[in-house]
Amino acid sequence: MSSEIAIKVENLSKCYHIYTTPRDRLKQFIFPRLRRFVGEAGQQYFKEFWALRDVSFEIKKGESMGILGRNGSGKSTLLQIIAGTLTPTEGTVETFGRISALLELGSGFNPEFSGKDNVYLSVALQGFGSDQIDKKYEDIAAFADIGEFIDQPVKIYSSGMYARLAFSAAIHAEPDVLIVDEILAVGDVPFQQKCIKKLYQMMDDGVSILLVSHDAYQIRSICRKALLLQEGRQCMFESSEKVMDEYIAYCSAVGSKAKAESSDFTPSRSNIDGNAGFAVVIKNPTLITGNVRHATEINSCDPVCIEFDYEIHGTYSDTISFVVNLYREDDTYVFGTTTRMQGLAEFSPENEARVSIYFPSLPLVSGKYKWRVAVNDGRGMGILAEAVPVCHFSVNDDFRAVGIIDIPHTWSREIISPANGSRTTTSCERDHRDFGTPLPRAVNIVGQQTKN
Missing domain, CATH: 2.70.50.60 (abc- transporter (atp binding component) like domain)
Structure with missing residues (x-):
């Protein structure tokens, strides 16, 4: 195994048993064992649901990967298996180094404990002693920036406060792999900007990042590679640009609007003449x-x-x-x-x-x-x-023309076999429309300065 590999996933599959009634679950527990005892084949009282099927990829140290897919495509299941909170049905996952995972809002926090107590508990689970956590605590509290609420039970926290504290604790646990499952979507704009800046810094320091987001602009900007899941199956593992194009096309093909789950170009916020929270x-x-x-x-x-x-x-x-x-x-x-x-x-x-x-x-x-x-x-x-x-x-x-764009073009016809039997001739029929000179690049952006 190369020392540069952070995560290696091979032929990963996860199957859940779906029972129609609680009675079927009891039957499945008892009857197959009895039948095997007398030498008969056991009957299944459940339906199989494969949340993941044959997923394989490698992530090197310091690389970032986005995971895309519609709701129910298996993204969170994949992250939970990589983080070690779920076991796969088939296949293997190898991880190298400490993993810090933000799988869902509030996960790993005891709602009755204060924010400070949860910080100590969360970081201790990553293998740090109390003395080490004492040295990190002030930085964690400063990054979360929730003020005096850090001494209050987290059950009274807003979703944004949860996200702030969870993210701060995760990044200060010195992970080799950071897993983020859409948790940043609940933070306000200044906090998102602070988190993004920290993610860039961590990547520069060699931390591998797995990011699940429906914000395609985040995926394109942060992640070099991306994995597209469709109904639990690996559809594409390529550069983030290629995968995002495929993802948007897929959403359109299944009847979604092109903006659905591609908020890279369609955020809901607006800031004309000033809104609070924007710089x-x-x-x-x-x-x-x-x-x-x-x-x-x-x-x-x-x-x-x-x-x-x-x-x-x-x-x-x-x-x-x-x-x-x-x-x-x-x-x-x-x-x-x-x-x-x-x-x-x-x-x-x-x-x-x-x-x-x-x-x-x-x-x-x-x-x-x-x-x-x-x-x-x-x-x-x-x-x-x-x-x-x-x-x-x-x-x-x-x-x-119809569609979206009117692409400049010409029509031509070459006569291969003339209808009257005379010798073969060639004719050309051009579109009567005058498109003028060939188009230059689709867009030029004029700014204040250009790249050196």
Whole structure:
């Protein structure tokens, strides 16, 4: 076994027995034993449900992996087996080093104990003595930042306070592998940003991270690899970008809206002209085409520009990045990109600035559309501000195509065998529409600075 491997999963399967009635459970306990005693084959009084089937992958030390799948696909079951709280039916799991797991909100905490007592209990279960925990406690309490409530029973905690304390205890237990199962979704924006920054630091220190999230932007930003589960089976294990594309396509294929469980481009928060909890304020998002500002109607393939201003509030001093997303009016996801995806350098946090995103051509079919713009932290993970939905507009294309985009193309026909028996000739019939010159890249993002 390579010393670089943190987790190795081979042919992992987990089966649950589903009983129709409690009586069937009792029958299963008694009758098969009696039949085997007299040499007869035992009868099953349950149905098998395979929560996982034949899952295999390897994670190296310092790598991060996202786990994606619709509800009930086996994500939490997989994490519980890796963490050692469930035993597999088939297959093996090998882990190397200390594992710290945040499997569900409040798991591992005694509701009658105070937050401080639960911290000592949680970290002690990771193999630390009381003297070692004493040295860590102040850092744990400071990171959780729940004030005097740390001395109160956790049964009175809000979900956000649970998340703060659980995450703080987990990361200060010096794990080699950190498992996070959607627990960060309940935290407020500043705490999420603090957690994300800590995750990056831990990865730089060689900690392997397994992250379950329906936030595709988190998966793309944090995780190099991703695993897609469908009905307990491993569908794909590739780069996070490829897996996320497949996941969104799968959600659409089964009848979900493209935004469902892909909140990378569709968060519910909005921060136009200021909302509490955001470090940045977005102002005046505007759609421009030609000489028309605040455009509400364009023709297909027209050039357009999205423009917005932002202001930095408070003492935020880290770098920032920018995001733009496009949707149809029915929330079907059309397009999205970020300055990080485009390879631009992180931007300095000026007190006030204007961002422009220029599209040389917007080849959309007829319909109604809307935009989302956002300001993220420099590494592209934490949302500092967003405006959604903004700049609603409609597209006219004279019914030249259907779908979402009107892709430039030509038609041609080569006559292989002429109908009149004369010699073979070749003809070409071009589409009568003039698409002009070939399109450049789909989008150019104009910012304050470019990558060196």
